[in-house]
Amino acid sequence: MVYNNFQATVLIVDDNKINTEIIVAMLKDTYNLRVARNGEECLKRCRIKPYPDIILLDIMMPVMDGYETIVELKKDPLTQDIPVVFLTALSDSEDIVKGFNLGAVDYLTKPFNMTELLARIKTHVELQQVRKQIQSQNEVLENLNIALQDKIDEQKTYIQKARILQDSLIQRELPFFRDFSIQALYMPCEDLGGDFFSINRGFCSEKLVLVLGDCTGHGIQSSLEASFLTSVVQAKMSLLFDSGDTGAFLSQVNRSVIRITDEDHFPTMLVCILDLSSMVLTYSSANGVLPVLIRAGVISSIPRAAGMHLGYDVSTEYETCRLELEKNDRLLLFSDAVFEFNAENDGIAGIEMFTRLLKNIPGGPEPDFEELIKKLGEAAGRLPLEDDTTIIQIDFAGAFSKDFFFSELDGLKSVLSEIDEMLIKTGYSTDEIRKMCIGLDEMCLNAYYHGNREDRLKSVTVSAEINCEEVKFTVTDMGEGFEPAGVRDPVANILEIYETDNPEEYTHGRGIAVTTMFYDSVDYSDSGSSVTLKRKKDTKSVKFI
Numbered sequence: 001m002v003y004n005n006f007q008a009t010v011l012i013v014d015d016n017k018i019n020t021e022i023i024v025a026m027l028k029d030t031y032n033l034r035v036a037r038n039g040e041e042c043l044k045r046c047r048i049k050p051y052p053d054i055i056l057l058d059i060m061m062p063v064m065d066g067y068e069t070i071v072e073l074k075k076d077p078l079t080q081d082i083p084v085v086f087l088t089a090l091s092d093s094e095d096i097v098k099g100f101n102l103g104a105v106d107y108l109t110k111p112f113n114m115t116e117l118l119a120r121i122k123t124h125v126e127l128q129q130v131r132k133q134i135q136s137q138n139e140v141l142e143n144l145n146i147a148l149q150d151k152i153d154e155q156k157t158y159i160q161k162a163r164i165l166q167d168s169l170i171q172r173e174l175p176f177f178r179d180f181s182i183q184a185l186y187m188p189c190e191d192l193g194g195d196f197f198s199i200n201r202g203f204c205s206e207k208l209v210l211v212l213g214d215c216t217g218h219g220i221q222s223s224l225e226a227s228f229l230t231s232v233v234q235a236k237m238s239l240l241f242d243s244g245d246t247g248a249f250l251s252q253v254n255r256s257v258i259r260i261t262d263e264d265h266f267p268t269m270l271v272c273i274l275d276l277s278s279m280v281l282t283y284s285s286a287n288g289v290l291p292v293l294i295r296a297g298v299i300s301s302i303p304r305a306a307g308m309h310l311g312y313d314v315s316t317e318y319e320t321c322r323l324e325l326e327k328n329d330r331l332l333l334f335s336d337a338v339f340e341f342n343a344e345n346d347g348i349a350g351i352e353m354f355t356r357l358l359k360n361i362p363g364g365p366e367p368d369f370e371e372l373i374k375k376l377g378e379a380a381g382r383l384p385l386e387d388d389t390t391i392i393q394i395d396f397a398g399a400f401s402k403d404f405f406f407s408e409l410d411g412l413k414s415v416l417s418e419i420d421e422m423l424i425k426t427g428y429s430t431d432e433i434r435k436m437c438i439g440l441d442e443m444c445l446n447a448y449y450h451g452n453r454e455d456r457l458k459s460v461t462v463s464a465e466i467n468c469e470e471v472k473f474t475v476t477d478m479g480e481g482f483e484p485a486g487v488r489d490p491v492a493n494i495l496e497i498y499e500t501d502n503p504e505e506y507t508h509g510r511g512i513a514v515t516t517m518f519y520d521s522v523d524y525s526d527s528g529s530s531v532t533l534k535r536k537k538d539t540k541s542v543k544f545i
Helices: 017-027 039-045 066-075 093-102 114-169 220-235 237-243 246-257 351-358 365-380 409-425 430-451 494-500 503-507 510-518
Strands: 009-013 032-036 054-058 084-088 106-109 180-187 195-201 207-214 268-275 280-286 292-295 298-301 321-324 330-334 389-396 400-406 460-466 470-476 521-524 530-536
Touching: 009 017, 009 039, 017 032, 017 114, 032 039, 039 066, 054 066, 054 114, 066 084, 066 093, 084 093, 084 114, 093 106, 106 114, 114 220, 180 195, 180 365, 195 220, 195 389, 207 220, 207 237, 207 330, 207 389, 220 237, 220 246, 237 246, 246 268, 246 280, 292 351, 298 351, 351 365, 365 389, 365 409, 400 409, 409 430, 409 460, 430 460, 430 470, 430 510, 430 530, 510 521
Parallel strands: 009 032, 009 054, 054 084, 084 106
Antiparallel strands: 180 389, 195 207, 207 268, 268 280, 280 321, 292 298, 292 330, 330 389, 400 460, 460 470, 470 530, 521 530
16 A cells, blocks of 8 residues: 555565465555565564565464564564564464563454455554654654754853853942942843943043943843943943043944844933033933933933934934033933833833832932832832843032031030931941941040040030042040050950950050041041041942842
């Protein structure tokens, strides 16, 4: 019988010549036939191509009977799947069951009924062809799975390389400025993000340059585009510092980006230059999200600067706008993810929801920023958000310079409380403030107890100079002074102090030792009646989630 232009091969195994001739006569017009006289010949002929599609196997044969033969057939991977139909004159059910147990698919009893013989062979040949097709399809699927896994492994390698590339380009540390405190959050929604940013301070100019961009989508494609744009921005950064022309800068970036964009991926970008001497913000936008300005409790977006997405049109011109900042202003730059989510509460979305989050957040730059992130997560019901997120917060805190006086310990508490507020407003962390206040408290107590000797007619002066880069405190008493070099370090000399068996020695010099741990420098005046404490702000890092 021919199946899909293929004629099936039937192997007849019988030592009885008459039986063999009868079967051949019945099948010769339909199948390709092959004959074997015993089990050994069967095993040999099974290895000749074309391989049999079905074996008609007699049970009672010399040399090797049917049972022994099927056992050998099932051992060999080449023949184990060929269907075997037993030919038998035996009618005992036990013999038939034995054949099935050894792997036979059917049996035919002698003498043969031609119609039954043809029907059963046809059925099993068709089943065998179906099994072969399934096996062939499984092999194809297995090969496809292997190829797919290779592609997946290759993709993972590309993703890993893209992650390494992006990690090497992502800014991690934030620059310091005397009058400004900066906080930043970078929160990709997947391993790879499409947001990019740059916050730089010129070495020879009092300029702060901020660039915030957003590539369409997220994942490996947007990550590679973001990495490319970051490289372009860094390569052209000198233009911003030299000319201050944000519009011309975007035009140059646009001409570079036009080569990699397609009709579905047009990045956005916001470019700002803050002149630290005039406090004027110059900015241009390639359809980027405009910053939010918070001034005297009023929240508003800054005026729009016209300009299309990057890569949309090589001839696009970008408008340059300017905004004069005032002390205590706060600027928030952010990607569109912060207002594109659907809020869980009240169903409010868009910039209105983000504006709501900014209201009623008390405190200074750092605690406010942490609270904003917390409220953003609560409103969205998740962190990270469903899209890549970048937020940059800039606070124009200015600098504080003030002299405080106290002659009683209650007055010291008020002094430390006000200084604590100044440190919060200039963006120092809770840990920095705690350490600085501990050290300052120790020096003030030394001045009160050891310098003025608790004389309420004498006051202690605390001169505070605080800005967003560094802190300087000078504590002066009205006492006779002392020789600081004569004070032993209670930590370094603990064994020697222990041997004196004098309880007062255990705390003598403690304040100086503690303060030295928490400040970059602790310098006494020649008389010893005045001490100056200095500390630079700790390195600020971009917050990653």
